[in-house]
Amino acid sequence: MGKQNIGTINALVRITCGLFFLTYGAVRLTKRPWNQSYWVVIIASAMKIAEGIVRYCPVTDVWQSQTKSSDQNQSADF
Template sequence: MKKNVGLCDAFIRITLGLIGLSYSTARMAQRPYGMSPFIITILSAIKIAEGITRFCPLLAMLGISTENEDGKRPYRIYSYPRRFK
């Protein structure tokens, strides 16, 4: 399984997954027999798993990758030299 999700994208997926999981847990406490909180729980768990493993099956099927090809950090655009007196 090759990583196809970038680091920033993984953090966003984990964060949104945790938000969805907490929302659906609160909704299940109010209405334990509703179907929509259960579906939100499953989708949120999938997003958390994608963020942790950094692999998305949908992106793999489409041939898209948000991961840098060389695995290095992006080049710093601006360099400000520090001059100490």
């Protein structure tokens, strides 16, 4: 795993929103167990909680590496 790439405030927001949507998905799933779309909400929420706890987001890491490589390519053109 790479180094931490999100800040403290970002991590707290991810944890808070993740817990909210995890609860939302779980409550909705208990009322409508045949609706499988709530599992997507639960899994995505759990992923956001984990990202907030470890302060590492793989999507942010890829985005930052793509931005750095495109900046280097543009500076080499000049």
